[in-house]
Amino acid sequence: MTSITEMEEASPSIHISDEWSEAAESVAYDSTTSPPPIAIVCGPKNCGKTTFSRYLLNILLQRYKRVGYLDTDVGQPEFTTTGFLSLTVVDKLTPDLTIPCLKTPERCFFFGDVSSKRDPTTYLKCIFTLYDYYRKEYCKSDSPVRNEMPLVVNTHGWVKGVGYDILVDMLRHIAPTHVVKINITSERKNLPGGKFWLDDGYGGQVNLIEINSARQDSFNRSVLIQKDACLLRDLRIMAYFRQCFPSNLNITTIKELANALASHPPYQVPISSIKIRHLHSQVPHTEVFYSLNATIVGLAVSSKQPENIPWCVGLGIVRGIDTFKGLLYLISPVPLILLEKVDLLLQGFIHIPTCLLQPLPRPVDNDRSIIC
Numbered sequence: 001m002t003s004i005t006e007m008e009e010a011s012p013s014i015h016i017s018d019e020w021s022e023a024a025e026s027v028a029y030d031s032t033t034s035p036p037p038i039a040i041v042c043g044p045k046n047c048g049k050t051t052f053s054r055y056l057l058n059i060l061l062q063r064y065k066r067v068g069y070l071d072t073d074v075g076q077p078e079f080t081t082t083g084f085l086s087l088t089v090v091d092k093l094t095p096d097l098t099i100p101c102l103k104t105p106e107r108c109f110f111f112g113d114v115s116s117k118r119d120p121t122t123y124l125k126c127i128f129t130l131y132d133y134y135r136k137e138y139c140k141s142d143s144p145v146r147n148e149m150p151l152v153v154n155t156h157g158w159v160k161g162v163g164y165d166i167l168v169d170m171l172r173h174i175a176p177t178h179v180v181k182i183n184i185t186s187e188r189k190n191l192p193g194g195k196f197w198l199d200d201g202y203g204g205q206v207n208l209i210e211i212n213s214a215r216q217d218s219f220n221r222s223v224l225i226q227k228d229a230c231l232l233r234d235l236r237i238m239a240y241f242r243q244c245f246p247s248n249l250n251i252t253t254i255k256e257l258a259n260a261l262a263s264h265p266p267y268q269v270p271i272s273s274i275k276i277r278h279l280h281s282q283v284p285h286t287e288v289f290y291s292l293n294a295t296i297v298g299l300a301v302s303s304k305q306p307e308n309i310p311w312c313v314g315l316g317i318v319r320g321i322d323t324f325k326g327l328l329y330l331i332s333p334v335p336l337i338l339l340e341k342v343d344l345l346l347q348g349f350i351h352i353p354t355c356l357l358q359p360l361p362r363p364v365d366n367d368r369s370i371i372c
């Protein structure tokens, strides 16, 4: 039987080259930036952006007591499940650079898809809002230096076509103090040389640090490790919903988790108290409940300004819907105090891992609904 942690621990050990360590040190100890550094890490797919960002976080934590992490990689975020864009404040070193761990972000949006492709405008709006929040909260000109917080921005590996345009818009809005560009041996896959996001003739106060992917063969060619993205996403979702149960409860296998979730008493949410929004599709009014049943939804709090994107507090599984009672049954690790603020369910394309879908052996009281 497969254990969740066993599968996560299957990553190879990490090699930090001299170039990587010099790059991280030069971001963290750059004497030319008096406010703390804002570093964007970019490069093609699988070049090591996430691994370098994790390493940079650790180096920055040796100098600063906390570091912000703006995660724009909606397909494989660092501290949240897939589909989120988030700002997380980190104050502890990551002991093992191979294992991602869930953290509660300071602020997050549920984008609801594994790529920005479907809606680049909303994707960028989420990122700009998160960044503006960081500036407002952590870069106050009157705050004591010790309270200032550097920022690491990890980016997606889609660096051609629209993906490139998105990255350029992001770099221009954030105007980082440092850009760490990771290159691989196959040059046509790399980002353009130099400060590609700036208009000609504009120098700007930015340090561009170009490094190579750290894993290389004996001919100094990049060795890129293809990740099993679907498996990693599923593991993340399972780790997230594992939080519905106390950590001392013995749930080590996927089957045990599936059983535990299937018999977990759900929250009962009056349908009249919530709105439902489909993020990347249109669903006929008559089909809304069918489309929602047995799916994963973002739990959001509507904004008073309709043009603002709603902040999200976490994920839930719609366990069933009883239209006679007017109740929706929801499983979520989000604490009740936060859940009470939720008035909007966001449905995107983040699905329940198929290994968690099973017939329920023991029916749950009060639930006449379809079981997921």
Ligand SMILES: Nc1ncnc2c1ncn2[C@@H]1O[C@H](COP(=O)(O)OP(=O)(O)OP(=O)(O)O)[C@@H](O)[C@H]1O
Pocket (backbone or CB within 6 Å): 011, 012, 013, 014, 015, 016, 017, 044, 045, 046, 047, 048, 049, 050, 051, 052, 073, 076, 098, 155, 156, 157, 158, 214, 215, 224, 225, 226, 227
């Ligand atoms: N320095 C390194 N030493 C060992 N393995 C590494 C190193 N850098 C990256 N890897 C491995 O290569 C794979 C891809 O790395 P990583 O996830 O950091 O890349 P990425 O650029 O963030 O990928 P994506 O474009 O999919 O977001 C991972 O399995 C990671 O463990």
